[in-house]
Amino acid sequence: MTQGIGIAGAGAFGTALAIALGRAGTPVTLWARDADHAARMQQTRRNAARLPGVDLPESVTVTAEIADLGGLDAILLAVPMQALAGFLADNRAVFDGLPLIACCKGISLQTGTGPTAIIAQVCPASAAAILTGPSFAADIARGLPTALTLACADRAAGARMQALLSTPVLRLYRSPDTTGAELGGALKNVIAIASGIVIGAGLGDSARAATMTRGFAEMQRLAKALGAETETLSGLSGLGDLVLTCTSEQSRNFRFGLALGRGQGFDAKVTVEGASTARAVAKLARAREIDMPLTTMVAAVLDGNCTISDATGALLSRPLKEE
The missing domain is CATH 1.10.1040.10 (N-(1-d-carboxylethyl)-l-norvaline Dehydrogenase; domain 2)
Structure with a gap:
């Protein structure tokens, strides 16, 4: 039985993914850095500043407690690329060992690497993947058909993540080429x-x-x-x-x-x-x-x-x- 999906980052893209997964009936825990923002979203059921007019499904819980993401089936990391390494290092005790899927696009100025290499370095016990492709948060939140690439070097782990994160309108194509997927994004x-x-x-x-x-x-x-x-x-x-x-x-x-x-x-x-x-x-x-x-x-x-x-x-x- 699924424990649910965690999403770290309640910006437009993280919220949109929470909405898409929640609509499909998946329990989602959406973490927001700011406690007031998290409480407002939980109460109003909206991220009014980023995705106005779209409600959060009942299966989405918004929290400001990072520990609430522990023990879930997988974590989507919807944090900025340049902040990823520090964020994982600060919360290694919560994340290491869980499947981690980066939702950021870019190359680290500090290391010259993409997000899966950072995940592997900071959280070596985790299966590292990246979710990337042509998508706007507003389209995903509105339930418009979207196709993305889920890249994971571990084929078995990638297949499990693909099954967890796919919905009737969010179609994921699997790839073992994390380097290519990262560079494209x-x-x-x-x-x-x-x-x-x-x-x-x-x-x-x-x-x-x-x-x-x-x-x-x-x-x-x-x-x-x-x-x-x-x-x-x-x-x-x-x-x-x-x-x-x-x-x-x-x-x-x-x-x-x-x-x-x-x-x-x-x-x-x-x-x-x-x-x-x-x-x-x-x-x-x-x-x-x-x-x-x-x-x-x-x-x-x-x-x-x-x-x-x-x-x-x-x-x-x-x-x-x-x-």
Whole structure:
């Protein structure tokens, strides 16, 4: 008999997953860092700030006590990528030994690794997985059909997690290639920023299409160098997520790029994982001598080392070559 699913992080995505699983009848314990926020959600049955108009099912319990996540069947980690290592280290006694599924996308600035490597290092007794792919929290919360990749190197553990987390409208495809799934989810955010810059700067949809295509080539290049299966990048966690985030203003990374392209400010409270990822990957690409011009230019623009105009000129003046 299932003990239920725990979700660490009551932001938009964590709450949306709680709603989706709760609607399917799964007992869910949703942990919120702020006690007042947790009490308000438990009482009102809504996350009004992040997902207005959507109610929490009765099978979802909101708590601010991290110990309430202990002993459950699996834990979804819906915390920011750059905070993941510290969060797991602080709560190792609760999590180590439980199946842990990362729901964050990015590369750690500190370690240069993805979330499953961090899980394996901090909680070595846990089966480590990542849930990633083309999805907006609002769509999941509304019950719209969504397909995601669940990547876990342990095939048996991955199959158990797939069965636990799939619902009639949330379809999970299983993969053993955690590296490829992580890189797809992380790198598409960088290309989404670049695509937003292109549109924000008025360079047009044709330029955006070229940015997406050449960005996808960069994603595959790095994935191959790091031992991932390039086929993984052609699936939901790579190409699928890339298309979604480069073409919709629901994407925080795309909106961030739009603001950059227009010379506008952006809400500092909004987490933009692609910004940290661009810096981490640009550093990694330099160290391994991997050609990633778009990623390098995004990092340079973010760090103020290059203007958008200069970046555009540098990319367009690169030597001509075969595709």
